[in-house]
Every structure is written in C-alpha cells, then in structure tokens.
C-alpha cells in the first residue's frame with residue numbers, strides 16, 4: 001500500500017539496535033522493520049475472514065499515537081506522549097524470530113488538547129492499513145489510544161460487512177468513566193455508546209480488574225453493559241485461559257488492548273497508575289499467545305507507557321516483549 005497517503009505527523013525514521021551481523025540468523029527488530037516513508041512496503045492480501053486463519057502470517061504495521069492529552073484530562077501523570085519512541089527503542093534490539101514483514105508507518109501526534117482530532121486521524125490511518133490487509137499495532141499513548149483504535153477498526157470493511165468484533169482489554173481499570181469530556185478513563189464507554197447508536201452492542205471483556213481501584217459506580221456501569229471481566233486476584237493460568245477461550249468463541253475478530261498498568265508496579269512502574277497487585281507477566285504473555293494463536297487477532301495496541309516514571313526501561317522492555325509475542 002502507499003503509506004504516504006496516511007498523513008502521519010512524524011514519518012518513520014530508521015530504527016537502531018545491537019548489530020551481530022547481517023545474516024537472517026542475526027536478525028533483530030531494528031533490522032526487520034521497513035520504514036514506510038523510504039522503503040517499498042509489501043503488498044498485503046486484501047482482508048477477508050478466511051485470510052485471518054491463513055497459516056502464513058500476513059504483514060504487520062506499527063503506528064505511534066503520541067498522546068497524553070487523555071491522561072491529563074483524567075488527572076493522571078502525563079508523559080505517555082513519548083511512549084511510541086520508547087517502545088521502538090526497546091523493540092529495536094530484540095532478536096526477531098517471526099516471519100512477518102513489519103512496516104513502521106510513523107506517528108500521529110496529539111498537540112496540546114487536540115485529542116479528538118488526533119483520535120480521528122489515527123482511526124483513519126488504521127482503517128486504511130487494516131483494509132489493505134495489515135495486522136496493525138498502535139504504540140500508545142495514554143489509554144485514550146483505545147478510542148482511536150476503535151475508530152480504526154469500526155471503519156473497516158471487515159467490521160462493516162458484519163464480522164463480530166470483540167474488544168479484549170488487559171487492564172486494572174474498566175475505563176468506563178462518565179465524564180464531561182473524553183479521556184484515558186472513558187474509551188470503552190465511548191465505544192459502547194457508539195455501538196449502541198449504531199444499533200449494536202459492544203462485546204467488551206477485561207482481564208485484571210482491581211476491585212479497590214474501580215468504584216461501585218464503575219462496576220455498576222460494567223454490569224449494565226454486560227462487560228465480562230476477571231478480577232486480578234482471580235487471574236490464575238487456568239481461569240484466565242478459560243475466560244479468554246470463552247470470549248474468543250463469541251467473536252470473529254479481536255481488538256486486543258494492553259494497558260500496561262495491568263501488571264504489578266515492580267514489573268511495570270512506568271505508567272500513570274502503577275498497580276499494587278497486578279497480573280503476572282507470565283499470565284499476560286500467555287493471553288497474548290492465546291489470542292495470536294486463535295487466528296482472530298485483527299488489531300492491537302499497547303497503552304500507558306510513561307517513560308518519565310520507568311525504571312531501567314523495565315516497562316518498555318515488558319511492552320516490547322508482548323508486542324514481539326503478538327506480531328511474530
């Protein structure tokens with residue numbers, strides 16, 4: 001596809017990382033990622049649900065969403081706007097064991113408080129890439145990234161032609177806030193309302209909900225919307241596998257969103273709201289493997305990385321590892 005039509009704010013630039021050699025056996029992410037602005041990008045097959053189950057994975061595309069406007073509106077710790085750069089840096093040196101072609105499309109930048117404009121532009125760029133057959137991954141950004149992702153998915157031919165969408169959120173929070181303006185705390189209520197306005201119901205599931213970090217009002221909203229959820233304390237390997245498996249049976253395509261605050265603060269300190277309890281990385285990684293293996297992964301994003309509060313790039317490294325798992 002022609003990535004120059006996407007109108008990103010910052011075109012992709014060269015990736016860097018450790019260089020052990022140029023042969024395929026030495027390949028790392030930085031040697032794998034094609035830069036949309038300067039390289040010919042692979043032709044992706046046009047998407048249909050059959051191609052989702054093809055044995056050879058299709059190409060993937062990365063898009064940065066440099067925003068913490070939603071975090072600021074939600075009274076959180078800002079800094080997530082530099083998340084995309086930190087994620088690329090952490091991914092760059094990881095060994096690449098996958099088979100996909102990966103293209104970096106660049107960044108959508110939310111300046112000041114122009115959140116809705118940024119979400120719309122990010123959504124339009126995603127729809128174009130998804131319709132061209134790419135598995136897309138947005139590098140957030142606060143969790144306001146999720147509404148941009150939804151706009152992108154909801155605009156696709158696959159969705160408008162009736163594919164059953166499931167939104168799976170790995171998060172300590174429901175993000176179903178009633179608020180005067182959209183923020184990082186509202187994206188899934190925005191999605192539910194957009195779906196209701198179109199005569200549909202949002203199929204939304206959350207893994208890792210922290211009971212003390214979500215008010216009764218949020219639980220009430222979740223129950224009204226028939227949100228499926230698993231509390232952080234209930235996230236054993238067996239229960240999580242069963243929960244995700246049941247959810248996957250109800251959908252044709254999955255939008256997987258990872259709010260890094262789903263993991264314990266020791267694992268993911270670089271977020272706006274670190275978790276006291278959290279779901280272990282091993283469980284989160286297993287969910288990523290399960291969703292990827294289902295053949296239903298349509299789009300994903302990683303949100304809430306705040307490099308200003310990270311420790312030894314710990315959170316960025318964890319996020320990069322999960323992206324590597326999803327896109328291989």
Ligand SMILES: N=CN[C@@H](CCC(=O)O)C(=O)O
Nearest residue numbers: 074076143173175184185273
């Ligand atoms: N993105 C969502 N953030 C959480 C923040 C919770 C907190 O700051 O404690 C929320 O709105 O619920």
Ligand SMILES: [Mn+2]
Nearest residue numbers: 172173259261
């Ligand atoms: Mn959260």
Ligand SMILES: [Mn+2]
Nearest residue numbers: 143171175259
């Ligand atoms: Mn969240």
